[in-house]
Amino acid sequence: MPEDHEQPESSGAGEAAGGSGAAGSGAPAPVPGRRSFLRGALGAGVSAGVAGAALGAAGGYAYRAPQPTPKTQVAADQAATGRLPAVPFHGRYQAGILPLPQPATSVVSFDATAEGRGELTDLLQALTARARLLTAGGLPAPTGIGAPPSDSGTLGPSIVPDGLTVTVGVGSTLFDDRYGLAGHKPAKLTGMRTFPDDALDPAQVGGDLVVQLSAGHTDTVLHALRDITRHTRGGLQINWRMDGYTSPARPSGTVPRNHFGFMDGISNPDHTDAATMNRLVWVDSSTSGEPSWAAGGSYFVVRLIRMLTEFWDRVSIAEQEQMIGRRRPTGYPLDANSIQATPNFALDPNGGAIPLTAHLRLANPRTPQSADSRILRRAYNYDRGIDSVGNLDMGLLFTCFQQDVKRQFEATQTRLIGEPMVDYITPFGGGYFFALPGVADERDHYGRALLA
Amino acid sequence: MGALAAVALAGCASGSGSTASPAGAISISTGGCGGDWHLDTPGWHTFQLHNSASDAAEVELINPATGAVYDDIENLGAGTTAPLRLDVGSGSYAFRCLIEDTDAITGPTEKVPGHTSGATAILPVTDDDLLASAREYHKYVTTGLVTLARQVNTLNSAIQGAIQGGNLSAARSAWLPAHLTYERLGAAYDSFGDFDGEIDGRPDGLVGGVNSPDWTGFYRLEYGLWHGQSAASLKKLSAQLVHDVGALQKSWPSTQIDLLNMGLRTHEILENALQFQVSGHDDYGSGTTLATTEANVTGTKVLLTELRPVLAPRYTDLPAVYTWLNRLQKLIDATHTSRGWTAVSKLPTTTRQDIDAAISQSLVELAPIADITEPRRQ
Numbered sequence: 001m002p003e004d005h006e007q008p009e010s011s012g013a014g015e016a017a018g019g020s021g022a023a024g025s026g027a028p029a030p031v032p033g034r035r036s037f038l039r040g041a042l043g044a045g046v047s048a049g050v051a052g053a054a055l056g057a058a059g060g061y062a063y064r065a066p067q068p069t070p071k072t073q074v075a076a077d078q079a080a081t082g083r084l085p086a087v088p089f090h091g092r093y094q095a096g097i098l099p100l101p102q103p104a105t106s107v108v109s110f111d112a113t114a115e116g117r118g119e120l121t122d123l124l125q126a127l128t129a130r131a132r133l134l135t136a137g138g139l140p141a142p143t144g145i146g147a148p149p150s151d152s153g154t155l156g157p158s159i160v161p162d163g164l165t166v167t168v169g170v171g172s173t174l175f176d177d178r179y180g181l182a183g184h185k186p187a188k189l190t191g192m193r194t195f196p197d198d199a200l201d202p203a204q205v206g207g208d209l210v211v212q213l214s215a216g217h218t219d220t221v222l223h224a225l226r227d228i229t230r231h232t233r234g235g236l237q238i239n240w241r242m243d244g245y246t247s248p249a250r251p252s253g254t255v256p257r258n259h260f261g262f263m264d265g266i267s268n269p270d271h272t273d274a275a276t277m278n279r280l281v282w283v284d285s286s287t288s289g290e291p292s293w294a295a296g297g298s299y300f301v302v303r304l305i306r307m308l309t310e311f312w313d314r315v316s317i318a319e320q321e322q323m324i325g326r327r328r329p330t331g332y333p334l335d336a337n338s339i340q341a342t343p344n345f346a347l348d349p350n351g352g353a354i355p356l357t358a359h360l361r362l363a364n365p366r367t368p369q370s371a372d373s374r375i376l377r378r379a380y381n382y383d384r385g386i387d388s389v390g391n392l393d394m395g396l397l398f399t400c401f402q403q404d405v406k407r408q409f410e411a412t413q414t415r416l417i418g419e420p421m422v423d424y425i426t427p428f429g430g431g432y433f434f435a436l437p438g439v440a441d442e443r444d445h446y447g448r449a450l451l452a
Numbered sequence: 453m454g455a456l457a458a459v460a461l462a463g464c465a466s467g468s469g470s471t472a473s474p475a476g477a478i479s480i481s482t483g484g485c486g487g488d489w490h491l492d493t494p495g496w497h498t499f500q501l502h503n504s505a506s507d508a509a510e511v512e513l514i515n516p517a518t519g520a521v522y523d524d525i526e527n528l529g530a531g532t533t534a535p536l537r538l539d540v541g542s543g544s545y546a547f548r549c550l551i552e553d554t555d556a557i558t559g560p561t562e563k564v565p566g567h568t569s570g571a572t573a574i575l576p577v578t579d580d581d582l583l584a585s586a587r588e589y590h591k592y593v594t595t596g597l598v599t600l601a602r603q604v605n606t607l608n609s610a611i612q613g614a615i616q617g618g619n620l621s622a623a624r625s626a627w628l629p630a631h632l633t634y635e636r637l638g639a640a641y642d643s644f645g646d647f648d649g650e651i652d653g654r655p656d657g658l659v660g661g662v663n664s665p666d667w668t669g670f671y672r673l674e675y676g677l678w679h680g681q682s683a684a685s686l687k688k689l690s691a692q693l694v695h696d697v698g699a700l701q702k703s704w705p706s707t708q709i710d711l712l713n714m715g716l717r718t719h720e721i722l723e724n725a726l727q728f729q730v731s732g733h734d735d736y737g738s739g740t741t742l743a744t745t746e747a748n749v750t751g752t753k754v755l756l757t758e759l760r761p762v763l764a765p766r767y768t769d770l771p772a773v774y775t776w777l778n779r780l781q782k783l784i785d786a787t788h789t790s791r792g793w794t795a796v797s798k799l800p801t802t803t804r805q806d807i808d809a810a811i812s813q814s815l816v817e818l819a820p821i822a823d824i825t826e827p828r829r830q
Contacts, residue, residue, distance in 0.1 A: 038813070111802070113809035115779075139496075142537050144523040146574050146766075147820035203801075234776065234813025237805040 038126040038235055084163030084216040089135045091438040092296050093282065096165030097401050098271040098376070101246040101256070102214040104221045105380050107302055107397060109171075109207030109431060114235040117179050121451050123235035127168065127211075128445035130231050134224045137161035152230075154223045162220040166228075167212040168446050169300040169433030174208040184450055186434040187289035188299060188404050193432075195413055197422040204240040204304060204429030212300075212399070218245070240429060242304055244380025244397035253339070255331060258381055259307045259394045260424075262324050263331035266339060267364060269374050280408070281376050281401050293449035296437030301375075301409045303398040304382075304429035310391050312424050323421045325360030333360060342366060362415045373411040375400040395425070405432055477502035477533055478547065480509050486547030486559030494542050494568040501525055502533040507552040510829070512576075513538065516546040516561045520573035521828070541570025550829050574766050576828040582711040585758040590709055592754055596637050597701045603630035604697045607673070608690040614683035623686075624677050628740055631670045635744050638721035638751030643709050647700040651693065654734060662736075668692050671736050678737025715825030718755050719818040721748050726811050732796040739795030745811070746784045749777055752818070759825060766824050773817045780810040 087095050114120045137159045140151035151159065175185035194200055211228065213221045221243070229238065247256040249263075258264040269276050278284065285295045312320070317328060325343070326333055333343040335353035343354055345361060354361050364370060380397040387393050402408035416422075436446050477500040478486050491497060503509045512524040513536060522545070525534045547559040607630050610623035634652060644651075651669045658664035662675055668689055676686045725748040728734040729741040756763070756773065763770055783806050787794045796804060 111805050113806050139537070141539070142523060142571070143820075143823075144538075144571055144574065145521050145576070145826070146572075146824050148823060230816065233816050234809050237809050 038122055038232055081160065082216070083160045083220075086136055086161035087163055087165050089132050089166075089439065090441050090444070092440070093298075093438045094165075094167050094435055095135075095438070096167035096212060096214055097281070097298055097300075097435060098277065099165070099214075100254075100271075101265075101378050101380055102163060102165070103216055103246050104218040104243075105212060105214040105245070105397070106221050106225055106241060106243045107210065107212045107399065108225060108241045109239040109302075110209040110211065110236040111239045112174060112178070112208040112235060113237050114179075117181075117451065119235060120179050121447075123232055124446045124448075124451070126231050126235070127228065128439055130228050131166035131168070131446075132439070132442075134159065134227055135161055135164045135166060152223060152226050154219055154226070159223070160220065162216040164213065164215040164220055164224055166224065167214075167300070167435055169210040169212075169435040170447070170450075171207050171209065171431055171433050173206060181450070184291055184293065186283070186291065186294050186297070186299070188406060189434050190405070190432060192301075192430060193410060195427070196417050197425075198427045201428050206431040207239040207433075209236065210300065210302065210431065210433045218243075242302075242382055242397050242429075243384070244382045246380055253331075255339070256381075258379070258396060259309050259383075260312055260320070260324070261328050262320075262326060263339070264379055264396075265377055266326075266331055267360075268377050271376060277376075280374055280403060283403055287403060293452070294434065294437065298401045298435045299403065299405045299409075300433040300435040301398075301400050301402070301405060302430040302433065303427050304395065305398055306393065306395040306426040306428055308391070308424050308426070309394050315424075322355050323357075323359060323419070323424075325354045325358030334358075357418075357420055359416065359419055359421050362419055363412055365415070370411075373408050375402045375408045375412060398430070401435065476500060479504045480511055480528070480547075480549045480551070481505045482551055482554055482557075484559065485511075485549035485557040488560060489562060491540060491562070491564045494540050494564050494566050494570055496537065497540050498535045498537040500533050501528065501536055501547075503528045503530055503551075505551045505554075506530050507554070509552065510550040511536070512548040512550070512828075514546055514548050514558070515573050516544055516558065518573070518575065520575045521548075522571055522573040539570040540564055542566040542568050543570075556829065574824060577762055577766075577825050578830050579711055579827045581762050582714055582759075582825065582827055585714055585762065586709045586711055588758045589714065589755065590707075592758075593637050593643075594704060596633060597697070597704055600630065600633045600637075601694075601697050601701055603633055604690075604694050606630070608694045611673075611683050611686050611690040615687060618683070620677055620683055620686075623683070623690075624738070627670070627673060627677055628738065628743065631674070631740075632743060632747040634670065635747035636751045636754075638717065638748050638755075643707050643713070644700060647696060647703075650696045651700065654728070669696070671734060674738050675736040711827050714755065714759060715822040718752060718759065718821045718825075719815055721752050721755075722811060722815055722818065724748070726808075726815065730796065730807060730811055735795055735797070738793075739798070740793045741796055742784050742787055742807075743793050746781060749781055749784075753777060756821075759821070762825055763821065767820060769817060769820070773814065773821075776810055776814040776817055780807065780814055783807050783810055 087099075089095060112120060112123065114123045139158050140149070143150050155162075170189075172185065172189045172191055175181045175189070192200075192205055213224045213228075215221050215224070229236070247258075249256055253263075255263040255266050269280050271277060271281075281298050283290050283294050283297050283299070285292060287294075321328055321334065331339040333341055333354060335343050335348055343360060343366065345354065345366060348354055350356075351358070351361075364374065378399045378401070380399070381394070382397045383392070383394045385393050400409055437449065439446060478489055479502050480486070481504040489499075499513070501511050503511075507530055509528045509530075510524060510526045511528060513522045514520060515522070523536055523538055525536050528534055542564050544561050544563050546561045549557045549559070551557075603626065607623060607626040610626045611620070614620050614623060631652075649669075652671065653667065653669050654671055655661045655664055655667045655675075658666050667675075670693070673686060673689055673693065675681075676689065722745075725745045729745045729748065732741055734744070735741045756770075783803070787799060787803065787807075796807075799807075
């Protein structure tokens with residue numbers, strides 16, 4: 001009965017401390033042996049020294065994965081609650097990059113407060129351990145009488161995976177002088193460029209690390225966020241955060257609508273086609289100029305874009321459709337009779353059907369020269385209260401993945417400079433990140449090759 | 453789950469007012485604790501504990517050789533069932549039942565075979581274990597109150613002395629040391645009862661907020677001293693503070709420290725510091741909330757010192773607590789320059805993040821102490 005037995009303990013986490021700390025002296029306490037500076041990779045530090053001698057173990061100090069929930073139970077839970085199954089965590093690529101947007105997401109920018117390279121490594125190990133555990137689900141480890149409960153309980157007694165994916169990226173600031181990583185920066189990683197139509201708030205731009213959590217439900221996302229921050233308190237501080245959601249496709253189909261009422265993300269490269277993804281999304285060992293550790297990663301752009309919905313609602317449908325280049329009810333390009341039709345700009349050189357300044361046309365001119373600049377676009381809606389004049393603070397949590405930010409996102413965004421729609425949107429935050437290569441197996445962790 | 457053969461033989465029919473326990477549950481009653489149960493193999497297991505007695509109970513799963521507790525269920529109402537899930541290692545186990553108004557009963561010892569380690573147990577802490585710690589803490593507060601009384605007198609004199617045309621700079625200088633002395637006493641807040649609201653209350657919750665006539669104490673004086681209020685308008689408040697501190701000092705010798713609070717306060721002091729000081733919420737003008745935080749760290753460390761005999765053998769991560777508290781102090785000290793303390797709102801973002809990180813991780817490390825030091829019935 002495998003589910004009746006304890007889980008394997010992670011390596012190197014079993015030393016006992018013996019309680020010989022410098023209590024009361026105020027002096028730095030001697031830390032026996034190598035100990036993670038965070039608790040994420042460890043369990044409660046309750047001593048076995050006095051009480052548990054009969055069991056002959058320093059257990060309890062070692063990290064224990066939660067008990068896997070029996071498969072039949074998982075199936076029953078999913079059926080009862082509408083939760084999604086677990087997404088496998090280990091792999092060459094991070095699992096959250098390619099899939100279509102999930103119903104709920106949160107993009108959280110952190111600054112690293114870890115002191116030095118050793119603590120940064122601990123931090124990434126702790127983050128890996130939590131992500132591995134949260135995406136797999138299971139029963140949280142009890143803590144006995146020695147600590148508060150190990151889990152917040154917001155998903156019930158058992159952590160349900162609910163399709164949770166955790167996508168971790170690093171910002172260019174992580175490669176400053178703090179961690180000795182300056183020589184290892186991904187070749188094309190920079191701070192986020194300010195475009196002419198932006199109104200960036202420095203407090204909502206950039207970050208040393210980004211974590212995107214996506215799942216079937218908001219409670220799953222927030223449970224994961226709470227767990228991750230709990231286990232990384234000393235090493236990470238939240239810089240800014242944006243929660244997003246995906247609307248159901250209306251009236252049918254697969255493409256959700258944004259706050260402007262238009263279908264969003266109709267034209268995207270086929271994420272199931274490996275050759276296309278290799279060309280447009282993944283950095284691999286042959287990608288020119290990239291450090292070898294970066295193979296399996298991808299450039300991750302986040303843009304926080306306010307949409308002035310009240311203003312937009314006061315605009316005629318004809319003008320709205322001209323700005324976008326598609327019919328609002330159906331999503332059809334203005335020159336075609338199906339949603340997936342490729343607009344034929346060559347037959348419409350003067351923009352009689354699709355204006356030359358339409359978003360559709362500028363974003364993707366569909367020329368041989370522009371094919372290389374396509375991005376894997378993953379946008380979510382956001383909604384967060386009101387602004388200072390009583391308008392609704394709604395917008396787009398835009399994310400995209402690519403092999404080269406300049407060649408792809410920036411080229412696309414440059415074509416969009418001054419498009420008519422800019423009067424109705426305000427990009428105010430976000431950042432450029434490099435999504436790390438996937439965590440290969442139980443022994444691997446985020447950034448292992450980077451820190452090696 | 454096939455490894456389990458748990459049967460409740462004892463207890464079901466004994467004890468007054470007993471109720472039938474559900475099939476497979478382990479029964480708790482005045483006539484027996486746990487009955488016979490058996491596990492063929494170690495591993496994760498969930499025990500269903502059923503209280504068949506007519507009063508509420510607490511049930512512990514213990515190592516009968518040492519009395520150490522693996523886990524417990526508290527507040528198990530009569531007739532109710534609750535799960536206790538444990539990674540059961542090879543070794544000896546017994547249930548210990550603490551039914552209200554009844555002597556503790558320890559059930560039969562059961563041996564789980566093999567050589568597999570499981571969850572560890574902790575030696576429970578009793579009132580007796582904590583008495584010495586609380587006594588030491590009481591003494592610490594007694595000494596602190598002597599200093600505090602002297603310092604609030606100085607503050608009061610400075611304010612009274614400024615009424616005839618003098619300025620309040622001496623009063624502003626006298627305010628901070630007095631306030632910090634009070635903040636170093638952290639652990640005793642609950643023991644201070646209503647005195648704390650009078651001596652160190654904030655205007656939140658008062659109708660009129662900072663203009664409320666009911667707002668008294670250190671923060672009220674800080675607000676006045678740093679918002680251009682006159683000595684004449686503050687003299688009643690500073691005299692009141694002297695009076696309230698005197699009253700506290702007088703009542704202190706007969707005040708008992710709740711033993712449960714000894715452990716709870718080890719994280720609650722800094723939880724409050726994070727919420728009200730590091731956030732800047734309790735900055736009423738002097739910009740010294742980080743000084744207050746440091747005073748709170750000192751108070752926390754005093755408590756840890758007093759609890760050390762109880763904690764050292766039970767909490768292997770105690771050194772990590774000090775690592776983080778020391779880092780926090782170092783970061784706070786670095787904000788204290790020759791020009792004095794810096795308001796948190798004026799600090800660079802990275803400095804605030806470092807301080808937020810250090811106090812937050814300190815709290816994570818401190819959190820288990822309240823559980824470990826919770827006094828348990830013998």
